[in-house]
Amino acid sequence: xxxxxxxxxxxxxxxxxxxxxxxxxxxxxxxxxxxxxxxxxxxxxxxxxxxxxxxxxxxxxxxxxxxxxxxxxxxxxxxxxxxxxxxxxxxxxxxxxxxxxxxxxxxxxxxxxxxxxxxxxxxxxxxxxxxxxxxxxxxxxxxxxxxxxxxxxxxxxxxxxxxxxxxxxxxxxxxxxxxxxxx
Numbered sequence: 068x069x070x071x072x073x074x075x076x077x078x079x080x081x082x083x084x085x086x087x088x089x090x091x092x093x094x095x096x097x098x099x100x101x102x103x104x105x106x107x108x109x110x111x112x113x114x115x116x117x118x119x120x121x122x123x124x125x126x127x128x129x130x131x132x133x134x135x136x137x138x139x140x141x142x143x144x145x146x147x148x149x150x151x152x153x154x155x156x157x158x159x160x161x162x163x164x165x166x167x168x169x170x171x172x173x174x175x176x177x178x179x180x181x182x183x184x185x186x187x188x189x190x191x192x193x194x195x196x197x198x199x200x201x202x203x204x205x206x207x208x209x210x211x212x213x214x215x216x217x218x219x220x221x222x223x224x225x226x227x228x229x230x231x232x233x234x235x236x237x238x239x240x241x242x243x244x245x246x247x248x249x250x
Contacts, residue, residue, distance in 0.1 A: 095243030097193025097215040098158030099138025113142035136162040151200045162189035189219045193241045205249035215241035
């Protein structure tokens, strides 16, 4: 039976005089996916942190796959009113995938078991135009569209965020969607 564990680790820079803070869910090709915390530092700037991690496998810790990411966004407000805001954002994320398995060999009638670990890193950076809309106070929806750069030292990782399965880098369109509950 496969086991799934949700890990959430975000250390936000808390501003006690923050105008607006929110928690939510985010999916972004350049700044990560998972649970997020957003802090509107002042009327012009916001920071968003996103993190998610899980593992699955039949025989942890020796045979399993681990996937996790941490990302951040810096928002500069272009226009803001009571129900919406438009902003420029600069974002980035770090993704880690690790495959663990046992390699069993028979050499000279002796069984040898080796623990194998393959680790892969993906780095994403992006620049986008974003829009946030208050659905019903305090629930907000946001979407972003822009350009991103992705770097990976291993092609074809077979995961959703791997945008360049044939090479080591990708430059192209980027997008994100998210929901937050403000407080």
